[in-house]
Amino acid sequence: MESPCVGVCELDQVERQCKACFRYIDEIAGWRRLTDRKRGDIMKRCWQEKKEYIEFFGDSYEDRNT
Secondary structure, X not given: OOOOOOOOOOEEOOOOXXXXXXXXXXXXXOHHHOOHHHHHHHHHXXXXXXXXXXXXXXXOHHHOOO
């Protein structure tokens, strides 16, 4: 199963969510232990959050508020 990781890990210190791939710290840490179904659910949520973020703020993860 692929990963939503884009190789630019930077956690939002409040949300504990990666600013680049939109996964939460526990999802990142446990990724290899999750079932394909759970990883698929997480990926779907991440892609949706990223899409909404880009529509609202633009395409740069650096602009996410910390």
